[in-house]
Amino acid sequence: MAEESSRRNFLRSGLAVAATAGSLLLLPKSVEAARESGRSSTSTKGKHFAMVIDMEKCIGCDACTVSCKAENVVPMGVFRTWVEKHERGNFPNIRLSFAPKLCNQCDDPPCVPVCPVDATFKREDGLVLIDYDKCIGCGYCIQACPYGARYIDHERHVADKCTFCVQRIEQGLAPACVETCVGGARVFGDISDPQSELRKIIDTQPIQVLRPALGTKPQVYYVGLDVGVA
Amino acid sequence: MFGPMEYVFPNEAVEWTILIVTYPFVTGLVAGAFIVSALVYVFNQEKFKPVGRLALITSLVFLFLSFLPLVAHLHQPQRAIEIMTRPNFSSAMAAFGYIYLFYLIVAMVETIFLFRVNSVQRRDSSSGILKIVYSLLSLGTKDISGEAMSRDMKIVRLLAVIGVPTAVLFHGYVGFIFGAVKANPIWSTPLMPVIFLMSAIVSGVALLIVVYVGSSYFSGKKPLESVVSSLSVLLGWFVLIDVSFHGLEELYRAYERTASWQIVEQTLFGQLYWTHIWGEFILGSFIPLALIAIPRIRRSAKWMTLTSILVVGGVFSMRWNVVIGAQLISRSGQGFLTYTPPLIGRESVLSVVAIFSMSLFLLILLTSIFPWRDETKEVRTLG
Numbered sequence: 078m079a080e081e082s083s084r085r086n087f088l089r090s091g092l093a094v095a096a097t098a099g100s101l102l103l104l105p106k107s108v109e110a111a112r113e114s115g116r117s118s119t120s121t122k123g124k125h126f127a128m129v130i131d132m133e134k135c136i137g138c139d140a141c142t143v144s145c146k147a148e149n150v151v152p153m154g155v156f157r158t159w160v161e162k163h164e165r166g167n168f169p170n171i172r173l174s175f176a177p178k179l180c181n182q183c184d185d186p187p188c189v190p191v192c193p194v195d196a197t198f199k200r201e202d203g204l205v206l207i208d209y210d211k212c213i214g215c216g217y218c219i220q221a222c223p224y225g226a227r228y229i230d231h232e233r234h235v236a237d238k239c240t241f242c243v244q245r246i247e248q249g250l251a252p253a254c255v256e257t258c259v260g261g262a263r264v265f266g267d268i269s270d271p272q273s274e275l276r277k278i279i280d281t282q283p284i285q286v287l288r289p290a291l292g293t294k295p296q297v298y299y300v301g302l303d304v305g306v307a
Numbered sequence: 308m309f310g311p312m313e314y315v316f317p318n319e320a321v322e323w324t325i326l327i328v329t330y331p332f333v334t335g336l337v338a339g340a341f342i343v344s345a346l347v348y349v350f351n352q353e354k355f356k357p358v359g360r361l362a363l364i365t366s367l368v369f370l371f372l373s374f375l376p377l378v379a380h381l382h383q384p385q386r387a388i389e390i391m392t393r394p395n396f397s398s399a400m401a402a403f404g405y406i407y408l409f410y411l412i413v414a415m416v417e418t419i420f421l422f423r424v425n426s427v428q429r430r431d432s433s434s435g436i437l438k439i440v441y442s443l444l445s446l447g448t449k450d451i452s453g454e455a456m457s458r459d460m461k462i463v464r465l466l467a468v469i470g471v472p473t474a475v476l477f478h479g480y481v482g483f484i485f486g487a488v489k490a491n492p493i494w495s496t497p498l499m500p501v502i503f504l505m506s507a508i509v510s511g512v513a514l515l516i517v518v519y520v521g522s523s524y525f526s527g528k529k530p531l532e533s534v535v536s537s538l539s540v541l542l543g544w545f546v547l548i549d550v551s552f553h554g555l556e557e558l559y560r561a562y563e564r565t566a567s568w569q570i571v572e573q574t575l576f577g578q579l580y581w582t583h584i585w586g587e588f589i590l591g592s593f594i595p596l597a598l599i600a601i602p603r604i605r606r607s608a609k610w611m612t613l614t615s616i617l618v619v620g621g622v623f624s625m626r627w628n629v630v631i632g633a634q635l636i637s638r639s640g641q642g643f644l645t646y647t648p649p650l651i652g653r654e655s656v657l658s659v660v661a662i663f664s665m666s667l668f669l670l671i672l673l674t675s676i677f678p679w680r681d682e683t684k685e686v687r688t689l690g
Contacts, residue, residue: 083447084446084447084448087446087447088446155317155318156317156318159316159317161314163314178316187488187489187490190395190397190398191397191398191399191400191487191488192395192398193390193394193395193398193400193401193403194386194389194390194393194394194395194401195393195394195395211386211389211393212382212383212386213381213382213383213384213386213387213389213390214381214382214383214386215380215381215382215400216322216323216380216382217398217400217484219318219322220322220323220488220490220491220634221488221490222490223489223490223638224316224638225316225317225318225319225637225638225639226318227318228318228320229320229322229382234382234383235382235383291489291490292489305641307638307639307640307641
């Protein structure tokens with residue numbers, strides 16, 4: 078009997094230690110809620126942001142790429158927006174095709190469900206953002222993005238991508254790339270507002286999105302998207 | 308028709324490196340070795356009995372090391388625990404924390420109970436640190452009667468039964484992590500968890516053959532021909548199943564020829580020619596199958612060690628092809644990335660060598676603490 082009770086005591090104390098450690102590990106939700114940052118915004122309430130890019134108007138000047146880098150202090154070697162340039166056709170019947178790309182802020186973003194620690198999220202105003210304090214840098218979101226929009230910020234060691242210049246649009250400004258676009262190819266706005274310039278273009282012109290078959294519901298639309306642009 | 312257009316997107320890089328090749332390889336070894344021990348303790352397969360304890364120990368060794376390649380790969384490793392404290396369960400990766408913890412507990416407790424009698428006996432005959440170790444491992448018990456041993460084996464059996472689906476989940480979820488990524492044409496397939504699991508069992512059984520032969524000679528005894536032969540037959544069947552599933556998957560792709568087939572084909576037969584055709588299939592599957600088919604070879608410890616090394620190399624190639632190979636394809640669908648693992652550094656060949664060196668060390672340590680040969684203490688509780 079003595080052996081039984083000593084074993085019972087051993088198990089009991091072991092269980093107590095495990096239970097204490099386990100409860101300490103699980104942070105209460107209220108503490109987490111206090112740390113939530115950027116997951117909602119009052120200034121953009123009721124809006125749903127999107128962009129339309131008219132490829133006919135893009136001249137391949139790369140001003141958008143540069144202004145984005147400057148505005149968002151994007152590290153060397155990675156890009157939040159870029160312009161692909163392709164020569165098509167056979168001489169003398171050739172054309173230059175410019176495809177500005179950026180994060181599509183998808184309405185069904187494949188990068189959000191795969192984050193193991195809920196560091197990336199989609200806001201009500203349509204923006205897909207990253208909580209840099211939560212990101213563990215596993216790279217899953219980067220793998221999941223079909224558009225190559227995401228990258229690891231090698232200075233901050235977290236995932237990052239285009240945010241539609243959230244810091245600007247919350248102030249009522251346009252994203253840096255839109256502001257800078259020389260040809261006026263990029264139009265930004267609230268797609269839920271039927272009177273917005275963005276919505277008028279989308280409603281009246283034939284538009285495309287990148288890789289629609291994947292079901293990501295991208296919110297960056299293209300007028301005149303060239304064949305073979307993925 | 309539209310002119311050559313080879314390009315990759317500017318942000319593209321091989322983010323999941325050789326460490327992430329190592330992770331599913333290691334978890335595969337865990338699952339495979341555990342299945343062999345389950346064949347003994349759940350399905351009462353007598354022919355594997357001499358290797359049942361060793362199989363559990365081998366599984367445990369790699370289980371202890373599983374988290375290493377993952378944490379080493381994270382860009383914020385100090386936040387690694389948040390996968391358990393703040394998991395987002397829509398992510399298959401979040402499953403890792405809890406499945407790993409649960410499986411670790413199951414495997415550790417099963418090992419403790421399987422060797423409890425040995426621990427009790429060794430506690431009495433040892434001193435110093437070893438005495439403390441064995442005291443802990445014997446869970447403060449002294450009873451080594453037949454009744455107590457029978458109870459031990461009931462617990463072992465229960466844990467083995469729980470452990471089988473857990474092992475399947477532990478490795479299957481990794482297949483899901485890749486298989487559910489629609490952005491990547493090589494990864495995206497419902498068969499991925501199945502292919503991963505089958506090759507996991509292949510790698511575990513093959514490794515166990517090597518470990519059994521090695522441990523036998525290390526302890527001064529010849530490996531039993533019957534055990535080597537039985538393990539080889541098991542290996543042969545699973546290699547066949549593995550090749551079938553993988554071949555089926557590639558056959559479908561080649562036949563259906565969807566838009567991504569062009570670049571996938573280039574990758575499989577171009578970039579990955581050596582690791583895919585030679586590493587995974589010819590050297591890793593077909594030649595071993597041919598060897599195992601010969602009775603004289605599958606009874607021979609030396610020949611089966613060689614065959615098993617080929618198989619294990621083949622499974623590692625498969626992990627390489629899936630993890631690295633798929634990332635070589637640009638999302639543009641029209642270009643390739645390149646990747647050569649550095650020799651030293653955080654995500655380097657040296658890191659992988661270090662992890663496997665640790666496994667050898669742990670294996671030697673655990674096989675000296677837990678006497679894997681001493682099965683006379685086990686009491687059959689069923690049939």
